Amino acid sequence: MAIAGEFISGTADTRDRSFASRRMSLRASLDATDPQRVNRALGWISVGLGVVELLAPRRLERLIGTGGGNARLVRLCGVREIANGLGLLSGRAPATGAMARVAGDALDLALLARAAQSPQSQPLRLLAAASAVLGVTAVDAYAANAHARKALGEAAGDVTVSERLIIDATPQRLYAFWHNVENLPQVMTHLESVQRVDERRSHWVAKAPAGQSVEWDAEIVEDEPDTLLRWSTCAGSQVRHEGSVRFAPAPGARGTVVHVQIHYGIPGGAAGAALARLLGQDPGLQVKKDLRALKQFIETGERATTRGQPTGQRSFIGETLSRREP
Amino acid sequence: MKAVCWQGIHEVGVEEVPDPHLINPRDAIIKVTSTAICGSDLHLYDGYIPGMYRGDILGHEFMGEVVEVGEGVGNLAVGDRVVVPFPIACGNCFFCSRELYSLCENSNPNAHLAEKLWGHSPAGLFGYSHMLGGYAGGQAQYVRVPFADIGPLKVPAALSDEQVLFLSDILPTGYMAAENCNIQAGDTVAVWGCGPVGQFAIKSALLMGAERVIAIDRFPERLRMAQHSGAITLDYESLDVQEALKDLTAGRGPDACIDAVGMEAHMPGIHGAYDRVKTTLRLETDRPGVLRQAIMACRNGGTLSVPGVYGGVIDKVPFGAIVNRAITVRSGQTHCHRYMRPLLERIEKGEIEATSIITHRISLDDVPGAYQMFRDKQDQCVKVVVQPWQ
Numbered sequence: 001m002a003i004a005g006e007f008i009s010g011t012a013d014t015r016d017r018s019f020a021s022r023r024m025s026l027r028a029s030l031d032a033t034d035p036q037r038v039n040r041a042l043g044w045i046s047v048g049l050g051v052v053e054l055l056a057p058r059r060l061e062r063l064i065g066t067g068g069g070n071a072r073l074v075r076l077c078g079v080r081e082i083a084n085g086l087g088l089l090s091g092r093a094p095a096t097g098a099m100a101r102v103a104g105d106a107l108d109l110a111l112l113a114r115a116a117q118s119p120q121s122q123p124l125r126l127l128a129a130a131s132a133v134l135g136v137t138a139v140d141a142y143a144a145n146a147h148a149r150k151a152l153g154e155a156a157g158d159v160t161v162s163e164r165l166i167i168d169a170t171p172q173r174l175y176a177f178w179h180n181v182e183n184l185p186q187v188m189t190h191l192e193s194v195q196r197v198d199e200r201r202s203h204w205v206a207k208a209p210a211g212q213s214v215e216w217d218a219e220i221v222e223d224e225p226d227t228l229l230r231w232s233t234c235a236g237s238q239v240r241h242e243g244s245v246r247f248a249p250a251p252g253a254r255g256t257v258v259h260v261q262i263h264y265g266i267p268g269g270a271a272g273a274a275l276a277r278l279l280g281q282d283p284g285l286q287v288k289k290d291l292r293a294l295k296q297f298i299e300t301g302e303r304a305t306t307r308g309q310p311t312g313q314r315s316f317i318g319e320t321l322s323r324r325e326p
Numbered sequence: 327m328k329a330v331c332w333q334g335i336h337e338v339g340v341e342e343v344p345d346p347h348l349i350n351p352r353d354a355i356i357k358v359t360s361t362a363i364c365g366s367d368l369h370l371y372d373g374y375i376p377g378m379y380r381g382d383i384l385g386h387e388f389m390g391e392v393v394e395v396g397e398g399v400g401n402l403a404v405g406d407r408v409v410v411p412f413p414i415a416c417g418n419c420f421f422c423s424r425e426l427y428s429l430c431e432n433s434n435p436n437a438h439l440a441e442k443l444w445g446h447s448p449a450g451l452f453g454y455s456h457m458l459g460g461y462a463g464g465q466a467q468y469v470r471v472p473f474a475d476i477g478p479l480k481v482p483a484a485l486s487d488e489q490v491l492f493l494s495d496i497l498p499t500g501y502m503a504a505e506n507c508n509i510q511a512g513d514t515v516a517v518w519g520c521g522p523v524g525q526f527a528i529k530s531a532l533l534m535g536a537e538r539v540i541a542i543d544r545f546p547e548r549l550r551m552a553q554h555s556g557a558i559t560l561d562y563e564s565l566d567v568q569e570a571l572k573d574l575t576a577g578r579g580p581d582a583c584i585d586a587v588g589m590e591a592h593m594p595g596i597h598g599a600y601d602r603v604k605t606t607l608r609l610e611t612d613r614p615g616v617l618r619q620a621i622m623a624c625r626n627g628g629t630l631s632v633p634g635v636y637g638g639v640i641d642k643v644p645f646g647a648i649v650n651r652a653i654t655v656r657s658g659q660t661h662c663h664r665y666m667r668p669l670l671e672r673i674e675k676g677e678i679e680a681t682s683i684i685t686h687r688i689s690l691d692d693v694p695g696a697y698q699m700f701r702d703k704q705d706q707c708v709k710v711v712v713q714p715w716q
Binding site for chain 1: 327329331332333339341343344345346347349350351352379380381382383398416417418419420431432433434435436437438450456459460461462466470472473
């Protein structure tokens with residue numbers, strides 16, 4: 001929980017409503033243009049053009065007046081178009097797919113410009129081809145922009161993380177451990193430090209990639225002994241969020257269910273970038289790792305780790321991947 | 327120190343690496359006096375287990391002398407001679423308290439990687455991929471042992487390394503495979519694969535009162551070993567296994583079947599070719615030829631026990647046979663800790679003889695070549711024991 005630490009302001013209900021309404025209005029404005037439908041059309045165009053380029057490169061060259069002799073290059077363009085088209089049709093990473101088309105358009109225009117220097121080329125046909133490409137480029141650029149806006153809008157709007165784990169200890173012990181927030185960095189190793197400022201407030205410093213750090217102040221806004229802690233970040237923090245941790249007896253007297261929920265606010269600019277660094281690709285993963293580390297620490301007295309063990313000569317990739325392990 | 331490192335598919339090398347040191351309070355450092363290459367190490371060698379990085383120290387069967395103990399380890403002292411079980415288990419969690427040590431919840435620091443492939447994570451293992459913890463293994467001169475107050479078993483000086491080394495994995499693994507068969511008086515047990523685990527499964531099944539054990543392999547030396555233990559042997563290259571098993575059981579099928587082969591089964595004919603094509607195209611990760619055969623052979627209401635390692639997803643497994651013929655399937659990485667002490671007692675009493683499977687004794691420098699020899703079954707290789715200080 002990267003964020004293990006900060007918690008929440010306001011009641012959960014009002015918070016959830018405001019997140020939801022903001023998200024809905026954002027969606028409504030985007031639905032009117034439906035960039036996804038544009039992407040599908042562009043996807044089919046890509047595949048169709050790609051197939052023609054792949055199967056009949058010479059005929060296509062005659063049509064657009066390049067002067068011929070570039071069949072292999074046209075076929076390569078065909079492969080690119082088909083890959084790009086299938087990517088768009090799959091619906092995954094729509095903004096990336098649309099941007100790839102813009103890049104492809106630029107490449108096509110450059111190739112046409114080069115073809116124009118060939119003495120065998122037919123300038124009128126080339127001009128017509130270039131106009132067609134420019135027209136499609138405009139649509140591609142529109143789609144890329146719309147998708148990028150949509151992706152950013154969704155990412156920034158509302159990130160909610162909810163993770164739970166059973167730990168073999170009483171709610172009392174776990175609550176007490178967590179309530180003393182200065183305990184947490186010895187378990188959650190991405191936290192550099194947590195300092196208690198007063199009864200309710202604390203200052204948090206977390207490690208971010210590339211040797212950077214991210215700081216925030218958190219205030220406990222709800223405190224039910226042995227059951228619940230709810231916190232919120234204070235004004236002026238680099239990252240904003242609200243969170244809670246609940247301690248409930250697990251069914252069958254099998255310890256305690258520790259349930260962490262964190263709602264990240266809607267940052268723009270530098271704050272958004274700081275938050276993204278902290279969360280990485282999978283916002284839930286850090287919370288999950290932190291809960292697991294807490295479980296290890298409480299149940300076994302130590303955290304499972306391989307940090308500092310010997311290894312042979314690592315490759316660059318292995319070095320990078322293993323450095324991120326607990 | 328010198329250590330055997332994974333360097334890529336079919337590439338294993340001895341490298342000079344730093345000595346290990348205590349990291350956690352419950353760690354111990356062991357000076358390795360004997361270690362071994364396991365059949366499951368060959369899955370790493372062949373690149374079948376994901377999450378191996380260049381430089382990973384291999385090996386999960388090892389024993390030695392305690393040279394350093396953390397402040398949290400009260401039951402070991404410097405100088406103790408111990409065998410170390412291959413799963414790493416905390417002894418505190420839900421699973422450890424139920425003696426399901428290979429499912430320890432607290433020993434895999436990379437549990438999220440295993441969850442992606444398997445839904446939930448089992449325990450961390452020594453030298454067996456980053457998905458299972460990324461712990462440095464024991465084919466080295468020294469090794470760090472986490473939760474050393476739980477795993478390592480002290481062994482009496484009267485017993486040699488070779489007599490007790492296999493308590494670390496293959497002896498408990500073969501034993502648990504037989505135990506999972508719930509053997510009743512009069513039972514016939516069929517064992518696919520007469521490698522080290524298969525050999526111990528055969529011995530264990532007979533100890534547990536099986537009437538007959540049928541051993542299936544294609545290498546004469548391995549079949550001879552099985553026969554020596556008291557098994558009936560079948561060479562699957564010279565006969566039809568299904569027909570032979572029916573003949574031996576009057577058509578009913580064996581009461582229990584043990585797949586001691588796992589994910590890289592060698593199968594003759596069209597079945598083998600099918601899985602080779604599918605795994606090459608990455609349409610399945612493992613070759614389950616033996617698993618299919620064992621399911622089809624097993625008698626109605628019988629048990630299929632799988633000590634052989636599978637890693638991912640497999641294809642064309644006749645699950646309908648399991649359901650409609652009420653076959654029980656039991657598997658799992660071995661809960662080694664549970665079996666070490668009772669099996670040590672059986673070794674002391676002379677009820678189990680473990681050393682006869684050893685065919686090669688080598689130094690650490692010879693390990694890379696031994697991987698290839700063991701994989702290709704050259705020189706009648708069955709089990710390689712390594713002395714890291716020779």
